[in-house]
Amino acid sequence: xxxxxxxxxxxxxxxxxxxxxxxxxxxxxxxxxxxxxxxxxxxxxxxxxxxxxxxxxxxxxxxxxxxxxxxxxxxxxxxxxxxxxxxxxxxxxxxxxxxxxxxxxxxxxxxxxxxxxxxxxxxxxxxxxxxxxxxxxxxxxxxxxxxxxxxxxxxxxxxxxxxxxxxxxxxxxxxxxxxxxxxxxxxxxxxxxxxxxxxxxxxxxxxxxxxxxxxxxxxxxxxxxxxxxxxxxxxxxxxxxxxxxxxxxxxxxxxxxxxxxxxxxxxxxxxxxxxxxxxxxxxxxx
Amino acid sequence: xxxxxxxxxxxxxxxxxxxxxxxxxxxxxxxxxxxxxxxxxxxxxxxxxxxxxxxxxxxxxxxxxxxxxxxxxxxxxxxxxxxxxxxxxxxxxxxxxxxxxxxxxxxxxxxxxxxxxxxxxxxxxxxxxxxxxxxxxxxxxxxxxxxxxxxxxxxxxxxxxxxxxxxxxxx
Numbered sequence: 001x002x003x004x005x006x007x008x009x010x011x012x013x014x015x016x017x018x019x020x021x022x023x024x025x026x027x028x029x030x031x032x033x034x035x036x037x038x039x040x041x042x043x044x045x046x047x048x049x050x051x052x053x054x055x056x057x058x059x060x061x062x063x064x065x066x067x068x069x070x071x072x073x074x075x076x077x078x079x080x081x082x083x084x085x086x087x088x089x090x091x092x093x094x095x096x097x098x099x100x101x102x103x104x105x106x107x108x109x110x111x112x113x114x115x116x117x118x119x120x121x122x123x124x125x126x127x128x129x130x131x132x133x134x135x136x137x138x139x140x141x142x143x144x145x146x147x148x149x150x151x152x153x154x155x156x157x158x159x160x161x162x163x164x165x166x167x168x169x170x171x172x173x174x175x176x177x178x179x180x181x182x183x184x185x186x187x188x189x190x191x192x193x194x195x196x197x198x199x200x201x202x203x204x205x206x207x208x209x210x211x212x213x214x215x216x217x218x219x220x221x222x223x224x225x226x227x228x229x230x231x232x233x234x235x236x237x238x239x240x241x242x243x244x245x246x247x248x249x250x251x252x253x254x255x256x257x258x259x260x261x262x263x264x265x266x267x268x269x270x271x272x273x274x275x276x277x278x279x280x281x282x283x284x285x286x
Numbered sequence: 287x288x289x290x291x292x293x294x295x296x297x298x299x300x301x302x303x304x305x306x307x308x309x310x311x312x313x314x315x316x317x318x319x320x321x322x323x324x325x326x327x328x329x330x331x332x333x334x335x336x337x338x339x340x341x342x343x344x345x346x347x348x349x350x351x352x353x354x355x356x357x358x359x360x361x362x363x364x365x366x367x368x369x370x371x372x373x374x375x376x377x378x379x380x381x382x383x384x385x386x387x388x389x390x391x392x393x394x395x396x397x398x399x400x401x402x403x404x405x406x407x408x409x410x411x412x413x414x415x416x417x418x419x420x421x422x423x424x425x426x427x428x429x430x431x432x433x434x435x436x437x438x439x440x441x442x443x444x445x446x447x448x449x450x451x452x453x454x455x456x457x
Contacts, residue, residue, distance in 0.1 A: 166344035168327055202323060204345045224344070258327045262454075263316040 001186050002057050004028060006045055006084060007064030008010040008038065010097060011142040012181070015174050016062065018181030028054045045080035047208035048087075055084075056089040060185050061274065063098045063123055066116075076117045081122035089126035095191055096128050097184055102170065102196060103137040103259035110257065120194070128190035131184045133177070133266070135256070136259035137208075140174025146284055149205070153213045158221045162253040167223060170198030173280030176272060183270035192268065196262030200274040205255060212281055287452055288408070289378075292441050300422060301392055301413035304437070306444035309397045309404045314451045317375050322368035325396035326377035328454065329409070332447035360386045363394070367391065381414055386436065388415040396447070407451060409444040 001023045007013045017019040017025065017038060027038040028050075035041060043050030045065050055061065064082055088096055099225070101116035124130040137145040152159060158266030180197050202213075206222055213220050275283075290307035297303055315321035333352065340355045348365040361384035369376045376397040380389045392414035399406050418436050419435035420429025 166342070166346070167343055196320065198320070206346065252344045258331060260327055261320045262321060263323045264318045265316075 001059045002026070002224060003060045003062065003185060004054055004058040005038075005062040005064065005193035006043075007062070007066075008040075008053075009033070009122065010064055011140055011174065012138065013062070013064050015066075015140065015178040016181060018045050019178050022187065023060075024055065026058065033255070045084050046076050048098060051083055051087045052090065054282065055087050055093060058088070058091055059094050060126075061088050061093050061096045062181065063096055063119075063252055066119075067285075073120070074111060074171045077115045077119045078122055080118040082125060085123045085126040085128065088128045088174045093128050095186065096130045097181060098125050098130055098132045099122050099181065100132050100194075101259070102134045102261065105258045113257070124192075129164045131187075131190040131192070132194035133180055134186070134194065134196050135172050136169045136260075137171040137173050138177055139171050139199070139269065139277065139284050141286075143174065143284070149212055151207055153209060153216060153220060157218075159209070159222050160225055162196045162225065162255070165209070165222070166204045167255055167257045168204055168260055170202050171206070171208065171277060171280070172197055172199040173277075174284070175280075176275050179272055180266055180270055187269070193265075195266035195269070196261035196263050197266050199277060199280070201277050202260055203277070203278055208277075211278060212285075215281055215285060247256065289404075289443075289446060290403075297413065299413060301418065302411065303406075303413070304411040304439060304440060305408060305446075307406050307408040308448045309351055309401060310452065311404055311408055313375075313398060313405050314407060315375055315398055317370045317373065319368050319370065322375050322377045322397075323366065323369050325375065325398065325451075326379065328450050329377075329394075329396050329443075329447050332443050332450050335450065336368075336443050336446045345361070350379070352384065359384050362387075374398070384429055390419045391415055393456045402434060407448055408446060411440070 003020055003023040004026040005013050005016060006028045007145050009029050013027070025038040027040050028043045029040055030042065032040070032042050041050065041054045043054040045051060061084065063081070063084055066077060085096070086150045098120050103113055120130060120132045137143070139146055176199065177197060179194070179199045209220070209222065287308045287310055289307065292306045294302065294304040316325045334342050341360065342353055344351045344353050350363045351359045352361040353359055362382045364380035364382055367378040369378070374397060376395055378393050378395040381387055381394065383391045393412055395410045395412070397408045397410065416432050416436060418429065418432035420426055420432070
């Protein structure tokens with residue numbers, strides 16, 4: 001099939017190259033690139049520049065774009081999703097595959113998770129069937145959330161954390177997400193469906209920090225304090241991790257809500273032995 | 287959501303049993319490990335929401351704590367026991383201690399089961415020994431904090447929990 005990937009330069013986009021190798025792949029980037037494994041085209045979903053050309057002949061579109069780090073990321077995400085949805089319909093695309101966020105459907109979702117949910121809705125607005133996969137933290141090299149945790153573990157022998165580090169989450173290995181994303185490509189059973197994708201273990205962020213630290217041979221002291229706002233947390237993360245505060249804040253706000261899979265239909269559709277957390281983290285650390 | 291019922295009684299063992307339930311037209315969670323876990327996670331979310339974060343669940347290792355803002359541990363729980371067989375989906379937490387427990391014992395079970403052509407969602411506390419309740423033979427007023435505080439609080443949280451389950455399904 002002819003597959004076009006928006007967000008191809010991101011962590012997930014890059015991980016998709018191998019699993020989608022059997023397809024004719026067009027990778028979309030905002031700047032010109034010439035890398036092996038795909039045909040690269042220049043387009044910007046946020047402005048609409050080049051989007052129609054990028055979708056020419058496409059049968060399946062992967063939408064892996066987000067605007068985290070931009071002040072009005074919610075508005076930008078809405079506009080970008082609408083643009084791609086409209087142009088995909090015009091181009092006769094058969095399926096849009098979208099990677100959203102676990103926990104986005106629950107009440108009281110953070111602005112970031114709300115935006116993920118709304119992006120999915122906008123992608124479906126022009127009539128092309130959307131397949132949504134929802135994931136919590138993706139354990140892979142370069143994943144913003146994983147790098148944030150890693151930055152904390154590497155830099156701080158003592159961590160003062162908000163009580164939200166005790167929120168349960170279900171991180172998933174980058175390879176497993178890529179497997180699921182590639183598996184729904186052109187799969188009519190998945191048209192118009194949304195699937196929760198979670199790793200094999202449910203844990204708190206605190207447990208995640210402790211396990212990554214153990215893999216690195218560290219044992220940080222973690223002190224939970226009841227009051228630490230997302231704003232203060234993001235400034236702190238900006239100071240001590242490589243992740244920018246504008247990216248960290250929406251992520252931190254999302255920590256308040258549990259991000260676990262509510263259903264397991266994807267495991268029946270695409271059976272897979274899920275990668276244990278420690279193994280996924282080891283790969284990401286390598 | 288119909289069929290709201292709440293009941294509470296003292297068992298022969300001295301433990302308390304409290305049960306709340308509602309009926310819904312379709313399953314709120316899938317009959318799977320994920321579905322059972324969702325019942326539990328949503329319940330702790332309901333506690334957090336109802337108290338506006340003043341009381342929160344905190345998980346570590348094999349179990350959890352219900353903590354008051356400031357750090358006091360109100361209740362401690364064992365790890366969730368998940369079940370999904372024969373239409374019943376449930377998540378049970380053993381009560382292991384905490385300020386509100388006289389001693390370890392009892393459990394909280396969140397369940398979904400078929401009830402005719404509907405589904406029953408329930409919260410059941412069994413064999414719980416509340417520290418704030420009146421002891422056997424003691425004047426009734428000694429249990430006022432439980433009767434007028436903790437017990438209605440628990441019922442209100444259960445209502446919130448049912449609402450959250452329904453809300454997450456509708457969204």
